[in-house]
Amino acid sequence: MSEAALPGRLAEAQALAWREGASERTLRRDGRRWSAWTAWVLLVFTTPGVVLLAIEPLALPAALICFAHAYAVPRIQAARGARAPVPIGSARSAARLDGADPRAERVALGLLGDLVAHDARELVARSGLVVERGRLGAWLLGEQGALLVRPGGRRVFSWCVRIAQPEELPAADRVAHLLLALREDEEGFATVANLQFSGAAWRLRRRLDARSRVALDAARAGMA
């Protein structure tokens, strides 16, 4: 890390000088862009299908292919966003890897529990995700990414962010890394992370597993 790291700023974010810093303004802008892009995708695939049907009703199979694309592309985007966080103990969790040390997993979970409040601790046990309230919204942190529920609870951002060298770190330690970085500099954290999805919370919720939905619902309730 840079010796010249500015106080209060995440050094990892300062190293990305070419990347625009995340802020309330950039999140609002990015959210609008994602909505416009999704609307564009729907328009681009739906219009030809409608035109085909108007010209020749027998072109229904080709029109259905267009409609299927209009349905599938936004769905795939949401699925990608839903995959980002990786809850502790989920199928893709480090705790499930060959060679994972159960004792280390317990120790790491204990420290993570010490770092969060009672309510969040309970939610970790139920969902494998840590909820953390920030200025930009309510964050849900997993091993490899984070969801951000914006104020109002209707829009969700999904980010991929991980430890630079995660080798052999227990699952809860990976989440603890992200939690500490988030607490150190929320905007910097969002700058370092790679945006995977932004859109309506219900779109992402449909693609989450049952445990993650519990956490998303709790975060949305806190932001409503």
Added chain:
Amino acid sequence: MARLVRLDRTGHTTLAEWASGDGAGHEAAVAAFRAELENGMVASLTRPDGTAEVVRELPREAELVVLRRPIAGG
């Protein structure tokens, strides 16, 4: 009792502990702290209110300082 811990493959390792009046304990903690920073770790001071701050010097009055690895976009 203040603690300096490192997140690692064991879950975490307590590198040093010191009391507020324990000068020698704090000095030993500072040595361990600097060695970890040299190895590229990031030091995060956890405050009682739940916020955190990156520190490059080990505060004598800290309750918990956690050494973590840098993060990156996925």
